[in-house]
Each structure stands twice: as C-alpha cells, then as structure tokens.
Amino acid sequence: MGQASEVTIELLLSSPTHRYEGRPGDGPLPATTREVFESIQLRAGLGVVGDRYFGQRxxxxxxxxxxxxxxxxxxxxxxxxxxxxxxxxxxxNIIVRGMPIDEMGGSIFTLDSGSGPVSFVANRPANPCAWMNVTLAPGAFQALRGRGGMRCEPLSDGTLSVGPAELRMRHA
Structure with a gap:
C-alpha cells in the first residue's frame, strides 16, 4: 500500500431497512432501530454487518x-x-473528511481507525437521488451530482470507528 494520509471518519451508518421508498414528496419511513454508530463491523464481500445490503448478491x-x-x-x-x-x-454508510472518494473510482484502498486496516475497492459512483431534495435541502440533489460518493466492496474483514483514521492507497 502507498503512503498514509490522515482522515477523519465523521459518521458510520448501518440500517437494516430501506427508509427512502415510494415518492420523495411523501417523506422517508421512520427509523425502526438505531442507525448511527460509533463503530461498525465489515465483512469481506458482504458489507456492513446489520445493514440492509449486507450479503445481498x-x-x-x-x-x-x-x-x-x-x-x-x-x-x-x-x-x-x-x-x-x-x-x-x-x-x-461511511462519511469521511479528507478523502477524495469521488475521484477514486477503481482504486483499492484501506481505512484504519485503530483496529487494523479494512481494504476496499471503489467500484462505481453512488449517484444522489431526488430524496436529497427532501432530506437534506431543496436543490441538494443537483448540488451532489458528481459528489455522491462511491459504492465500494470490502475486501477484508474489520472494524471502523468514528474519529481519526489512516487512508492508504494502493500503488498502481
């Protein structure tokens, strides 16, 4: 892996349910369980333990x-x-400060918040949807175009926690 840079994990989310279903104008479904955590578990090829997309083929x-x-x-x-x-x-699932994730398509990288590195591959953009105009602010859907993050696959098991972390990029 390449040189390390310091980043900050600001939020970790794991939700067992889809809350943005139907029309955005109707509003999101209520949270039925806690969704924001101080740490999350990740499993290689499966995702965030407890999340709605965990293990979904x-x-x-x-x-x-x-x-x-x-x-x-x-x-x-x-x-x-x-x-x-x-x-x-x-x-x-993960909000990170100091990480240019929108520019990292195809990259393999690790995040380490103190419990050991977790490897990921950034596979494709996580494009924003019209729900952003309802849940963030009117105009947010358009403002987030090209800034919605990346859909990634974990390549190793591990734990991430909110706070300082180390980002390492794999050299090509």
Whole structure:
C-alpha cells in the first residue's frame, strides 16, 4: 500500500431497512432501530454487518457507500444554507473528511481507525437521488451530482470507528 494520509471518519451508518421508498414528496419511513454508530463491523464481500445490503448478491460490489464530508460542506455553501445538512440523511454508510472518494473510482484502498486496516475497492459512483431534495435541502440533489460518493466492496474483514483514521492507497 502507498503512503498514509490522515482522515477523519465523521459518521458510520448501518440500517437494516430501506427508509427512502415510494415518492420523495411523501417523506422517508421512520427509523425502526438505531442507525448511527460509533463503530461498525465489515465483512469481506458482504458489507456492513446489520445493514440492509449486507450479503445481498446484487449488491456485493456496492455494499458499502462512502462519501466525503466535504460534499455536505459544498451543499451548505452552494445552496446558502444556514445549517449544515445532516450526514445521516444521505444514507451513506461511511462519511469521511479528507478523502477524495469521488475521484477514486477503481482504486483499492484501506481505512484504519485503530483496529487494523479494512481494504476496499471503489467500484462505481453512488449517484444522489431526488430524496436529497427532501432530506437534506431543496436543490441538494443537483448540488451532489458528481459528489455522491462511491459504492465500494470490502475486501477484508474489520472494524471502523468514528474519529481519526489512516487512508492508504494502493500503488498502481
């Protein structure tokens, strides 16, 4: 793996249910369990333990969504919002500050928040949807185009925790 850079994991989300079903104008379904955690468990090829996409064959290469915290800063600044959008409303599993995830398509990388490195491959963009206009702010769907994060596959088992972390990129 390549040189390490310091990043910060700001949010970890694992939700057993789909909350954004139907029409965005009807609003999201209520959370039935806790969804935001201080740490999450990941399993190679399966995803985040307890998440709705864990072990789903159709989502194996896209079971973990990672988004840059800076994307939410962009939404706030570009839309002139007085309050910062709530990261958990993006429904991304991992929100990281200091990681250019939207530029990392095809990359293999590790995140280590102190419990050992967890390897991922960034397979494809996690494009925003119209729900962002309801759950973040009017205009957020458009503001997040090209900034929605990446759908990733974990290549190793491990634990990630909120707080400082180390990012390592694999050299090509």
């Amino acid at each position: 159709a989502h194996r290469q896209a079971s973990v969504t990672i988004m840059a915290a800076e994307s939410l800063d962009w939404v706030q600044d570009s839309l002139g919002l007085l309050e910062h959008p709530l990261a958990e409303n993006t429904r991304r």
